Structures are given as structure tokens and as C-alpha cells.
Amino acid sequence: MSSAVLGARNLSGCEHRLALDFAERGDAAASDVSPEARRRIEAAQSHRASVIATLHGFQSGQPADTIVTVDDGPHRDRVEQTRRAVESGAAWIFRAALPTDAGRGRRGHAEALIRHDGGYLPVIVVNHRVTTPTSPDRPADAPAPTLRTSPLWGWLPELDATRSFRSQRRDVLRLSHLTAMLDDLGWGVDAADRWGGLIGLDADCIVAVPLTAAMDAYAEVFARRRAVVDGQVRTGPRRVAECRSCHWWPRCEAELVERRDVSLVVGGSQSLVLQDAGIVTVDDLATHRGDPPADWPGAVSFDDAIVSARCWVDGVPLARRGDRPYVRRADVEVDVDMESYSERGAYMWGTLLTDTTDPGRDVRYRAFVTWDPLPSVDEGRSFAEFWAWLSAERAAAHAAGKTFAAYCYSQQAENRWLRGSADRFHRVVPGVPSRAEVDAFIGSKEWVDVFEAVGRNFVCPRGKGLKRIAPVAGFGWRDDEASGEASMEWYAAAVALDGAPQDLSQRDRLLVYNEDDVRATKVLREWMSSDAVLDLPSSRDLLSH
Template identity: 70%
Template sequence: MRSAILGARNLTGCEHRLALDFTVEQERDAAETAEANRRIDAAQAHRRAVIDRIRGFQCGRAGAAVVIEAPDHRGRVAATQEAMSAGVEWILNATLPTDYDRGRRGHSEVLLRVGDGYLPIIVVNHRVTTTVAQPREGEIPTLQTSPMFGWHPEPDATRAFRSQRRDVMRLAHLAAMLDDLGQLNVPREECVGGLIGLDADCMVVVPLGEGTEDYDESFARRLAIAKGQIPTQSRKVSECRSCHWWPRCEAELIERRDVSLVVGGNQGAVLRDAGITTVDQLANYRGLAPVDWTGAIAFNDTIVSAKCWVRDIPLVRRLERPRVQRADIEVDVDMESYSERGAYMWGTLLTDNTDAARPVVYRPFVTWEPLPTTDEGRSFAEFWSWLMDERAAAHAAGKTFAAYCYSQHAENRWLRGSADRFAGMPGIPSRQTIDTFIASREWVDIFEAVGSNFICPKGKGLKRIAPVAGFGWRDSEASGEASMEWYAAAVALDGAARDETQRDRLLMYNEDDVQATKVLREWMASDDVLALPFAPDLLAENLPG
């Protein structure tokens, strides 16, 4: 039987990736994607900063905190065990001994002594709470937080927990390991963990006791997968985009013509249960949808997507004449952010459809101070003031106005987040002002318009759809992933080598994104779009007769 030792990373995500990671020795060290490496580097830098901050809180208390700094794993384990035996209150950068019998390994950014044992506290590079703008009077908060300098949990009515399964499972994993060592401060059924997010302004109390059974079952299944006792098979899932195994899996899926290439998630499972396992079977399907069919994607849309995959059709009209909202004054908006740290650029492109002589001008509002920075608030305020001034001028001239983005989820997040984080700074709008604008007809999501007007078998991303309308990016390497690398170099983030030429590259990339949205919208409103196949015509091929 193959041996397997699972760490926190192995507890969530694609089961087939887990199986592949443990399949062949020489393949276990398969290179991560550039995006994955960027995230790893950013997370490590954030953890180091938080550990230094916690150590600073305890610097006036001799022996209260120790940082485990041994260069190798064995040394870190020995130092951690020595600190636990000595009852050190704050053990930072702790590494627990590998449990070869149970198949567990783990490390915790913080082990905090509470009572007669330790509770685990982990540091993650994403936000773990959201601000509650207006707590309801008399409502008892369900979330507890503690200040960073000591374990003092109290109900917190100002925040809501942004729970992620991977964080909870890692804490549960560490609690199980501490329990096996006899070092957990309370029985597992009663234990909690601590979670420090990107803002690092508190420790979130995460109850773990009720999830003990879930963790144990998940761990047992994943350990069996790693040992080769439970077979897995490649399926296309959202995780594939950043997985180093994707080229291998994609080749297998294409060879099998697997239905997950066009239908994923629970809907793909429903198709397989109904005996529809290949794209070809779905493309030629005649009859009603499977009885268990649920979800946002209509069954007929999956048939059309399968036909498109077979025939290499990039886009299909839902409507005989696609519809998209237009205005006299149109402003395309594209925001650039870096992970969870903030939004460093708001790019705009204004088009006056009532005055052909007025130039179409790209205007970026940007900070080149490394995120996070209060200068982000300054650039956001300038963007918002400019946008509202153009809106007011249009209204005053009796003209219609619309601002456009592509997939408002990201823009809305940073519109609201900027209003919350920089409240009180000059030019920063209130959260209510932002919400009112987002809810208005003058804020238009072209991504949603694409979904309403077209079936998109290869995805609805801007870089998938805009080329169909004839737009191309000037930089052949342009992508969201690449822009992260460019930004890190542009501002020398986290010790990266400074390369200010990457600032020009980011500006060109952002300008192309707003240009792409404009070109796509205008194409959707033109007669050229009628050259696309019409979905009812494709579905008619499957009707009896």
C-alpha cells in the first residue's frame, strides 16, 4: 500500500489533483503555474509581516513569544516541541511533528497557549471579514473576534465572517494534530481556532467543534485517495485554470470528448447519471431534460454549447437581434486590483455619441504606491469625482449617460470596499451613494448583456468574447495573471525587482480592456452580429422528423 502524508493543502479542492500529486514520485514536484507561485510568494510575505507584528506586541514581555527560525524541518519541529514543553505563550511559525501513523503534517503561524494547552491560529492572504455598516439594534452578534495582542474573544457586531472551507479545514487539521499530541487546550468537540486575514486588524474566532465529524470523514476519504484506494478521473472544474496538471487532464478530456468540457459542476454529474458522458452525445441529444436537472444553465443551452464545441463555433445568438443599452455619453470603466490588497487603477474611456468631433479619450486614475496604501483612496476619489462630473454634465445638457464595465462583481466589490475603507477622506463617496449608483440604469454590465444575448461555449470572459467582435490586445501576453507580475515589478512589491517600464505596460493593458468593452458593445448593436448562428436553428436540428 502506498504511504501518504496529507497537509492542509490536500484537504480541499479537486480530488483528482490530489491523486495525481501522489501518483508517481518524479511527478510530485511538477512546477506550479506562475499565478500559483505569485500567490504563494504574496502569502509568505504577508505571513512574515504578521508574525513580526505579533512578536512586536509581545516584545516587552520576556519569554512570552518565540519565533521558530530553524533552517530545516527537523529543527523547526524540535524547537516547536521544546517551546510547547516550556509552556511558551506565543509560538510563532510553529511546525508540528509529522504523524506518519495517521498520515498528517502541518504548521501553524501561531500556537497560542490558552489554559493547559494550545489553540491554532493561522494567517491567510485574503479578507476574512466584511464590514457590517449598520448593525441591527438588539441583534446578538454571532461572530467573535479578538485583538491581535492577546486572546480576548468578544462578540463583534461590526463584522461578518467570510468563511472559506480551506481555512476551516486547515484549522481543524491542526486541532486534530494538537489533540493527538495531548497539546490541545480543550476537547476537540469544544475547540476553536483563530484566523488572521489580509487586514490583520483582529483574530477571528472560528468554532471547530461542530465540524469535527466533517473533518474526520473528509480526511479519511482524501487519505484513501492519496493511497490509491479510491479511484478518481479527470473532470473540468474551475480549479483547472490554475492547476499544473491541467495540460495532462485537458488532453485526456479531449481524447474522451468528456462532457465536462462544456458542462461542469452538479449539472455535469446529472448528465453522467443520465448516461450522457461525451460532448457528442449531448450535441445529438433528443428528448426532455433529465428529471434532476437544476441550476442556472438551461438544458437547451448545454446542447447548443456541445454543438458549438463539436463544430468550433465561438458564439451563438440567443435573440434574433441582440440588445444592449446605449447612451449619448458612454464611459467604459475597468478596474485593476492586486489580489486582496486593493485597487490601484481605475481606467476610463469616454465616448460622446452626440459629437463626432469630441475625441474618445482614455483617462487612468492610478496610484503607484505599493498596495495597501492610503494613496489608493486618493486615486479612487479622483476617479469618482471625474465620473460624477461627466454624469452631471450630461444630465445638464439633456443627454443620456451610461457607465459600462465587464463583470460588475469585481468593480462593485472595490467601489463599495473603497467607500468603506477610505470613508472620511476628501472626495470619497458614502456607501449609500455607491449603492444607489450601482442599482441605477446608468451602471451597465456588458458581461451580463453578453449572457443575455449569446450562448458562449468557450466562456464569457472578455478575452474570449471581444476577439469575436474583431478586437485584439496589443500585448500578446496580456492577461489578469500576467498583470499581477507586471504590477509587482512596477512598484517593487514585496522585494520584487523594480521595473517602472511595467507601468506603461499596465496602462496599455487597461486601455485595451476599456477599448475592448466599447468595441464589443458597438458590435452587439450593429448588423455584423447577425452573422452569428442562431440558437433556435441549431436546436431545430434535434427535433423529431
């Protein structure tokens, strides 16, 4: 009989990581976590505790024996408290711990169990948004709403036309996992009417997630994952997005490099297609000429994959797509970089202004920042000041007959918080623009994404991140530990977030990091416009080898 016992987090992600964790650590839950993963875990725990306190507060008027919060302590004691609460028919059981089922190989816990139709439904709390507001101008012929939500104070799900569901597979898998455990214990509800509750970052409702149809897919996933940890399914390293934060990556990378595995230069799903076609190594791909494999995804350029492999073999960092790269330039150029913390908000808008027509004008870095722990209304104040400054510089350039452009690296993040700040603070904080004003700026030719320009102009075998590309242009960061993940740790210390020890020196560190990011964008853009970029080989040259 299998000895593998899996929690819900073992049901998604890299199968090879799961196999290594179990084979080398003896437990599928024994995986090390990176500082960034630890930060996310701690933030999620804090959010869950806050939401549970809110839910409990809504039930403060109910008889004490119908509302149970399981105490901290050994797992065995927590399971026993949960069992007694179920046997007593408690209406809400907060921080429920389910007994580990060694035979079926399941373990799990729920932020809450709600009594419903003689059984219990699981409720989980997650630290990301699970719904998106729908437009108030919803057309009359739009599809009827299917999402059901419930108020936080009780299980009363109804159709909700004001939101749409941002479904994430891992959330549905966890609810399905808990539902299976409740069913096995005899604590579940009728199999024809299975639901789970999901509370997201906004914590403004309980999303009712239908699970009846999801249970079959869960059973298949669970069976395969158990087979992986039991060694019945062979796994091996393959480079995927998850590798960036995996503690096994140095070991896997060494193995992949030694065998020159093709996944080093293409995406995970693309590498499977290539391997099925007999293109196993980077060298195989670099020398391949002819049509792509039949299952090659149409949205991905096969020529780019070959060029990436050729670059890897030749030790070339980038290849030009055409003769000369192009990025829009202007008389007055402003580089912009936003710093945010998870989904709580954007605490800094860093800027660097360059007037290319006036050598006497200083290239000046300026940051608009709030050090009030997020979320905070002061975030709206700093954003309003940033927007006023940017708008004034833009207007001044136009008045002087000069062209203007503002630049960012990967506008998806900046656009999200430009719009989000307008949505949250317009008419609340003076000076915050409307959503329409923000959208007009984003849609203009004066808002330039250098990340997109890099993608248009270069094949990038090692990725298109700023810290991958800017060093090719000769830029280096002053802080050797500078990264998006590290900045999260620095910010938590800078503002004593969630009770963390305060370290005011981290504020200066964040300002240096942000300034280097905007300077990196400027250096990269100017390099792309210079003759120095012509030292790189072109894709055409590499494909002709």
C-alpha cells in the same frame, strides 16, 4: 500501511490533481505552481511575516522564555524548537512546526500556537478577508451574534456584533488538520472545547473558529484524500474551475477532448449529473432531446447546455438567444476598467470616452492611477480624481440634453472597489464620495454591465470572459501575454512591491493592458448592436437540428 503524508492544502481542490501529483511526483506536496499561484504564495508569506511580527510585538513585555519564535532552518530543527517550547509551557509559539506523522499521514505547521487550558490552540494567518463589518443600523429583531473574536494580544474570545464571519472551507480544514495533529501529540485541549484562531487580511482581530463539530467532517475528508493518493479511489480528469491554473491541464484537456467528454461544455457538478444519466460525451448532449435528468440543477438552463454542446460540435463560438441582441446605448458612453492587486486595493481606474453624437470629438483614453505600493492613501486620491472626472462628464452630458452611460465588464469587481474606496476614503481624502453616492450610481440605469448583457444575449460554450468574447467581435490585445494573472506580476515589478526588483517599464505595460480592456468593451458593445452579430446562429436554430 499507507505511505501518503498530506498537508492541509491537499484536503481541498481537485482529487485527480492530487492523485497525479502523488503518483507521478511521489509526493502529494510536489505540485508545480503557476506564476499567479506563486504570486499568491509570496504575498501570503509576506502577510504572515508581518502579522507574526505584530503579534510578537504585543508580547514584548512578557518574559522571554514564555514567548518563542521558531527560527528558520531544517524542518527537524524547527520541530525540535517547537517541542521544547511546548514542554516549557510557552504562552505563545510563533512559526510552530509540528512533527510529521508518517503513520497517520499528516504534516503541518501553524503561524502560532496559543497555550489554553493546559494545551495549545492553533492560529493561522491567511491573505484574504475573514470577516465583514455588520451594518451599524442593525435592526433590533436581528438574530443574536454568534461570531466570537479575540484581540490580537491574547486569547480572549467574546461575542462580536460588529462583524460577520466569511467562512472558507479550506481555512476550517487547515485548523481541523492542525487540531488533529495536536491531539495526536498530546498537545491539544479538551475535545469538548476545541477552537482555532484565524487572522485575515485586515489583521484587526483573531476570529475564534469552533472546531468540535468540524472534526468529524474533517476526518471524512482526510480519509478519502488518503484513499485517493493510495490509489484506492479511482480518479479521472473532469473540467472544473481549478483547471484554469493547474499544470496538469494540458494533459487532462487532451484526454477530455479525445473522448469528447461532456465536462468540456458544462460545469463540473452538472457533468456528474449528465454522466449518471448516461450522457457522457459532448455529442450525446448535443443530440439529446427531451427532459433534463432528474437531478439537473434548476438554476441552470438545460437548453443552454444542449446549445453549448451543439456549438462545440459545430465549431461555433457563440449562439444568439434571440433574434437580435440588445445592450443599452447612449449619446455619451464611458468605458471603465479597474485594476486591483489582490485584496490590497485598486490602483488604476481606466476610462474611454465616446461621444456618439459628435464625430469630431476624440475617443480618448484616460487613466487615474497611483504608483504608491498598495495599500496607500494615494489610492484615495486617484479614486477621487476618477470620480470627479466621471461625475463631470455625466453632468455635462445631462446639461447638453444627451443620454449618458458608463460601461464595465463584470461589475462585481468594479462595484466592490467603488464601494470599498468610498468606505475607506470618504472624509479622509477630499473628493471621495460617500457610500450612498456610490450606491446611487451603481443602482442607476447609467451603469451598464456588458458581461451581464453578454449572458442575456448569448449562450457562451467556452465562457463569458472578456478575452473569450471580444475576439469574436474582432478585437485583439496588443500584448500577447495580457491577462489578469500576468498583470499582478507586472504590478509587483512596477512598484517594487514587498521588495521585488523595480521595473518602471511595467507601468507602461499596465496602461496599455488597461486601455485595451476598455477598448475591448467598446468594440464588443458596438458589435452587439450591429448587423454583423446576426451572422451567429440562434439557439432556436441549433435546438431544431
